[in-house]
Amino acid sequence: MKRFLGFVKKEFNHIFRDYRTMLILFGMPIAQILIFGYVVSNEIKDIRIAIYDKSKDNVTQEITNKLLASDFFILDRNIINDSQIEEAFKSGNIREVIIFEPHFAEKLEREGKAGIQILADASDANTANIVSNYTSAIVKTYMRNELMKGSFPYEIETKIQILYNKEMKGVYMFVPGTMALILMLVSAMMTSISIAREKEMGTMEVLLVSPLRPLHIVLGKVIPYIGLAFVNALVIIALSYFVFGMPIHGSLTFLLIETLLFILMALSLGILISTASNNQMVAMFISMFALMLPTMLLSGFIFPIENMPKVLQWLSAIMPAKYFIIIVKNIMIKGSGIAVVWKETLYLIGLTILFLAISVKKFKVRLE
Amino acid sequence: MVNHKNIIEVKNLVKKYGSFVANDNLTFEVKESEIFGFLGANGAGKTTTLKILSGLSYPTFGDVNIAGFDVYREREKVKRNIGYMSQKFSLYEDLTVKENIRFYGGIYGLSGRYIKEKTEDLLKRLKMEDIKDKLINSLPLGWKQKIAFSVAIFHNPKIVFLDEPTGGVDPITRRDFWEMIYEASNTGITVFVTTHYMDEAEYCDRVCIMDQGRIEAINTPSLLKKQYNAKNMDEVFIKIAR
Structure with missing residues (x-):
């Protein structure tokens, strides 16, 4: 246990000493939520x-x-x-x-x-x-x-009724989306880069030769990011609540549990990416193009899924971010509980297990 | 040297990657506190063997015994008894000298007090007390290398594996480095070193020369020179490789 704590401490040292990492970790969530909240907007006015x-x-x-x-x-x-x-x-x-x-x-x-x-x-x-x-x-x-x-003697067939977001506020859409994006970035990209860095610098070999078990190495690398990602989620929720007036109609605890689940999913994805990449560059490119772009474009965050061509809709259906966004919206705006979002939750749990299983298998293959 | 018992025993070791045979039926022993040089051109299979001996990779076939433990079944015990230094020196660039030593001592389960005492002692011997709080990335290559080696033997392993430890370092620093290797060997640590610098081969107690996955020769440098009628190890190597 002491050995493990030493490992986690070292990982925090890496993070706190690299100003770029710090910037991504703490500057970006705030910047993003403010940008999305104020600037990028689908609302029309005047x-x-x-x-x-x-x-x-x-x-x-x-x-x-x-x-x-x-x-x-x-x-x-x-x-x-x-x-x-x-x-x-x-x-x-x-x-x-x-x-x-x-x-x-x-x-x-x-x-x-x-x-x-x-x-x-x-x-x-x-x-x-x-x-x-x-x-x-x-x-x-x-x-x-x-x-x-009764002024006119005829029928009108169309009926438009806007529910839950009567003022059609964009922030209701952007908060869950930004949250998904940031958590994906911090958890998946940062962990995959940090594990890939150990490989690139040759320190991974020394760790593997040491009595530390591979599982401990991975856990030691991942735990700091769980903490940081969670802090990020709290910052985003607080900002959206206090600055943009986004309601939290559902249970905050439930929201945080779902957030943690999404973080774990993203982390296991990050571990999976790192098993496929031997240096930081590759890890970053995979994260950027395989994760960030689809998360932004296909999750329904910016563009409505209903308007996409069928093929992209299918792709969108496997995006974990899509389900997280659904969950967050349901909890925050409609106040739903697990009874409504159990399918989405199950999907995220399933993905987490799948990613971890593949990572473990790939890790072993590498040792052969 | 004669009375020492074997600390590494390798018998019929085969390692295949698909149809490519990286290690073809190797059999050799290394004796306790010996400096054992593992020579060969790039791609001869040195690193593959080193990875198997240090537990980074499994053999396809054959028996490997390290410090009395089997690499298949007693991997954890093997790990406690070996140290490893890779060709990249493997220190954390964004941690200080002291933090690196602390971290590596820590993952071997050494107590905080022991690490502290031994670190002070070590820094004094290396004459690096002034730079203990400097980040590794601000130090010259030769210093990093010395620290990396000290870290690899910090937990008093029985064997230390060095994978081309002197790459990219000037001759004088290389000499200094070999002084450290001798010191370690004198305290009873077995040194297993791969290199492609033939002058370094002269410093080893025994060398093993590999070519295309096979062992071509294994003996003391002086006997090899006699056997191949060569002035130095360079000539021996060229005669074998041709």
């Missing part, structure tokens, strides 16, 4: 629009009011003929033009339908998408309300 109302009746006026009453849109100008549309877009600051067809209210009453044309500036496709979705959502909400009041 989007400048133009309205071309060819009807000018009470219904179009009401819809316009609804649109402008939301925080999303600001009326930049009213347009009175077709030629001004292009001019409006070319002026640069207008993202969307909304056109009501002539005799809007009349048509609604007579035929049961009327057209609104939404023109969006898709030079920024993502924003265009969101802006037009928001617009149609607001129009539909208005229609539904009017229908319930």
Whole structure:
């Protein structure tokens, strides 16, 4: 046991003496969560629009009011003929033009339908998408309300209802994602690099010749990172709770247990990577390209999984980060317990065991 | 030398990697407190043998006995009785001299007090008391090498394995280093050293010359020179390898 403690102490020395490691360990989580929280955002706010109302009746006026009453849109100008549309877009600051067809209210009453044309500036496709979705959502909400009041004698089939994240806050998405990313980075990348470093420097041979058992060597290398990753998770949760107002509706203890499980999974993945790499460079590249990028792109963290091509959806289905994100969201936002996320939890446990088993086997093969 | 008993016994050792035979039926003994040189060109199979003897790799076939223990069945006991220094010197660059000694002493289960006393003693002998709190990466290669060797024999092993310990070091430092090897040998430690510097072969009590996985010659340097009618070990080696 004393021998083992000496080993862990040495590992902490390595970490605390390398300012780059320290920076990655403590600077990055904070920087990332702040960047994702403040800068990268899918929310729209104060989007400048133009309205071309060819009807000018009470219904179009009401819809316009609804649109402008939301925080999303600001009326930049009213347009009175077709030629001004292009001019409006070319002026640069207008993202969307909304056109009501002539005799809007009349048509609604007579035929049961009327057209609104939404023109969006898709030079920024993502924003265009969101802006037009928001617009149609607001129009539909208005229609539904009017229908319930009985103002219009027709049916509307679409129904959009946003649950749990009513304000559509991006931070709800980014906190679980950032957490997955950071924990993956600290646990998997840092351990695989630190084990690969021992191999590169030749110190691994000396350790293997010594009476220390291989299991102890691996544990000694991994334990400091469990601690550090856990501290990181706490920092991220605290930041998101206090700075961004992300709720924790579920049990904090349960959240921390799941976090620990994800850390263990990432660590065993890190050990697995290190068995396949003989130097730090290789370990880093494998971690970067096999872990970080897929975690960011395929886990549903940044891009919705539903919009991916089928093949990528299958790939996404094996990403551990995806399941961790689901778990964290369920616990923090919906307040769910194990009864809801047991499948995801089981998957993470299974992966951990699988990675460890392969690592042990590979480690033995190396000794042959 | 004659009265000493065998501390390493290798019989019919074979090591294969797939169809490649790295060690082809080796049989030899090393006697207690002997300095045993293991020579050969790169790729002759020296490092493979060294790895098997030090427990880093298993033989495909054959009996290997180290300090009275079998490398298959009594691996843990073998480990307690050997020291190892790799060609990369294997110190932690970001730890200080003292921390390195402490760490390596610690993984052999030595007590804190013992390590402390012996470290002071060692630093005094190496004349390194002033630099004990310096990081290893700030030291010249020759110093690292001396520290690495001292660390390898810190826990008083019966045998120390040195894998090309003098690579990249100037001749004077190499001489100093061999002084340390003699000292260790005088205290009863058996030294098993691989090298491809033929002048170093002259310093060994006995040498074994390997070529393509086989032992080509094994004897004292003087008898080998006589046998091959050569001025120095370099000539002996060239005659054997051709």
